[in-house]
Amino acid sequence: MRIYVLIEDYSGYESPFLAQHGVSFLLEKDGKGLLFDTGQSADPILHNMRLLDIEPGSCIDYIFLSHCHYDHTGGLLGILRAIGRRVPVIAHPTIFRKHFITKPYLREVGVPFRRGDIEELAELYLTSGPLEIMEGVYSTGEIPNREEFEKTELEVYTIENGTVVRDELRDDMSLVAKTPKGIVVISGCSHAGIISIVKHAIRLTGDERVRAVIGGFHLIDASEERIRKTVKEFQRLGVKEVYTGHCTGLKAEAALLKAYGENFHKLHSGMVIDI
Template structure:
């Protein structure tokens, strides 16, 4: 099965990168959306045009809400396409709060339980649901989990739910504690020193064999994680291929 996990901020970037990496998007079987922010959903229409067949899109209901942020200034942050546009181009929504098994060994986390006391969602994210404005606690945030023979592989989009919460949730889904790799955005950019420190302490306890933070992790957190995971830290950039 070929899974496309998020589609980038724009179709131009997605199609260019896919071409450079010799990835044929026509072979995509299912799209998983980590959460409803524009930089993870902007390329959706262009992806669907290339896929050119009815394609399941696994997504949390809140990801389809109108989203915006009020700091550092007012800005729209949600999916930049309408539901009707997405459906018109072959998108078939599977909207759920729950974990979805794509194969026996690959699953989405679904909505992630918030357990840690240090992984808080900023209060400046907002959404409009049912005509009412509410704080967006980013409950739509989800990850992809692979139950690998070497241990769990956890792939995050932004980990707005907290990367530690995400890993713990993944462990419960498959009923195993050993984590082989955690890769993706850890959303520690702008985080307090305390949050970064507690995140690193928890990751050391979890003891993944590969740690590949990127995207919204932030330079400060990247340096600290790199220093604490010598021999395990993997630099992840656009075009990085990981053979796990």
């Protein structure tokens, strides 16, 4: 299994690749390609794909959206047009809900286009439960059991029955892939809590060996106590390698680097991970 980092907040040192606030990975396994998230816009992703000699039309067979935020979904229409054929798009049933912030002003931060725009170009598979997308590669589905210390503190909102309510980001989903040496968990922003996600992946697959955890962990504004608990739980769960960036934050990255040494890897655009 090979994972390409198509877009990330960091482009790398002396790199020809473009960076952008957001995430997009391409997972290749057994001749099939699964695109995980689509960043804010398609152009930098397509630029980086050209540098990596990846052709969208022949290398992307499925698209998975981890949650509704614009920095993970904004490039979808451009990517679909570049693919040039209908492919399955897997996401949570509520991904198209109204999703907004109010500080410093009212602003929509969810999917930046209509459901119908996507349905003209792709086949939607909207499910809150686990789904095997390729052999041994699953969507985790919604994460039902969230650790108390990982409850989201984001001030984001939605509208239910005409009333503004706090949005708990129940649409946050991840991927888990089985390998001979344990599972690999791939997350976008981990709004459900990265420890909660890993524990759910273990229950889903029945494999307690965690080969690697890849993605953003959304600890950028987390307290030192939460960061400490996260690192401790990673170690207790036996996570072998950590690949992170995007929304994880410098303090959390530093703590993970200290704990994991050479088994800590900072994500950057153009990075290739062979499992």
